[in-house]
Amino acid sequence: MKLHNISFGNIKRRKGKMLFLVLGLVIGISTIVTLLSITQSMTKNIEARLNQFGANIIMVPKTENLSLNYGGIDVGGVSYEIQEFEQTKLADIKTIKNHKNLSIIAPKVLGPVQVLDKNVLLMGVVFEQELSLKTWWHKSGGAFPEKEDEVILGSQVATLFGFKIGDTIDLSGMPFKVSTILNPTGASEDDAIIASLNAAQKLLGKQGKISMVEISAFCQGCPISEMTLQIAEKFPNAKVTAMKQAVMAKMQSIDMFKSFSLGVSIIVILIGSLLVLVTMMGSVNERTREIGIFRAIGFRRGHVMQIILLEALLLGVIGGILGFGIGNLIAWGIIPVVIKDGVFAGINLNLGLVSILMAVALSLLASLYPAFKASNLDPSEALRAL
Structure with missing residues (x-):
């Protein structure tokens, strides 16, 4: 039996647990995508408006010659061509x-x-x-x-x-x-x-x-x-x-939105990582007997880790795709409310790729410890749990 078949089979058997894990990834990724999409749309809107504030x-x-005018008061001087x-x-x-x-x-x-x-x-x-x-x-x-x-x-x-x-x-x-x-x-x-x-x-x-x-x-x-x-x-x-003051003010206005989005995104990523970690740890604890059997019939530690990480990889891809789609949908609905006469900036395919990679990396990193713990499980102790 191939390792990926075991991973797919486990996902099918534990649909509830896996759905909960995917949901955690979707919430995290969709929140980040929503914030970044709104920020991108707000940035374009702000640029368009600030560009019209003057030269x-x-x-x-x-x-x-030096100017002899201050605050609308001209103190005179020699006029030159x-x-x-x-x-x-x-x-x-x-x-x-x-x-x-x-x-x-x-x-x-x-x-x-x-x-x-x-x-x-x-x-x-x-x-x-x-x-x-x-x-x-x-x-x-x-x-x-x-x-x-x-x-x-x-x-x-x-x-x-x-x-x-x-x-x-x-x-x-x-x-x-x-x-x-x-x-x-x-x-x-x-x-x-x-x-x-x-x-x-x-x-x-x-x-x-x-x-x-x-x-x-x-x-x-x-x-x-x-x-x-x-x-x-x-x-x-x-x-x-x-007029550097005007330019600096424009830059600072946009940077404030980006800093806010970055801060919220980091918090969401941490919460998502903890959710994945807890879910994968619970999955490993529930599969003590199964892992013990794998180890007893000759599966190496690396094989056990691969099975769990393959599950995390697949769930990360699914969570990233769903999170990207839902995040754009939420941004599309929220932007007219957040920005008066605001228009959705459109789907950013680069952001989609980053979202999927982020979800996969998040899922894999959070699953490393559970996978390591499972791979080091003693077969005799696991079998005594039968």
Whole structure:
């Protein structure tokens, strides 16, 4: 009789005990898979949302002068002509080594325009990219611009001049329609008029020119500092700055979820190991007579160990497969509850392979001591139990 046939036969005879052991593995593996699947889905969701919290890389023309502005207060100084970027060169940003980590590239052109004999900051943007980057922009009514002759007014500009949505305003001799007015943001856009990039370039006489670029770049483990150097190499006349605080906050948010999942997973693994150990010890104690007969008819210690470990191997594979399937099913059902508008990240086949290997390793390690004890059982003592 072959050893694996003995192992299979024992599993069939002791279905209740083996089912209890498999159940312990399924609970442990499914809990781990559920936590990891939820963490993976939350990570993707957090990345998608944090990427829209604003730029974490700023590219501006290099200058030898220091800023004389702090907290919105300008103390004056000598104004120098600043060399602006060529718009056609922006495509070079996407040729850096880590270009896949770039999510949003938002160019801007800046300059003053005349509104009722007052100078006002005009900001030209690509609305699709800018609105994706500035998720805190909320309109007080109307709609965001869809045409080049439509503009957005900052809250302070609208208050100062008394403009309302739908009004037509004159910007340095050119008419524009107020598409919407932004709610106060506490940032520079409160004091600006925001137009499409092409319209602003024409109005300012800066066709093909870019004043600055805001870049949103984030992913797990992205080398932000290295990316700034890569961009600086492409633009030697630019000052490229990484907002490291924003990146660190994003990293810490995701790491907290992973640390929590890791801690719970370790506890579950320990509980699962104890459950397997107790179950296998009980199985060995119940099979004292059977093991004694095996030893009496010539089975070596290694043979007895192989029989028990083969059982543990088979049960580990079954427990791993069932645990992986149930864990994904639970995660799929829980994620919409845990994360608002959250979507299940999908079945991770690599995690499935790891789950099966983990279940097998867990089952084998917990069965080593019972197998060793069974293999060292004295045949004469076992037979006296008959």
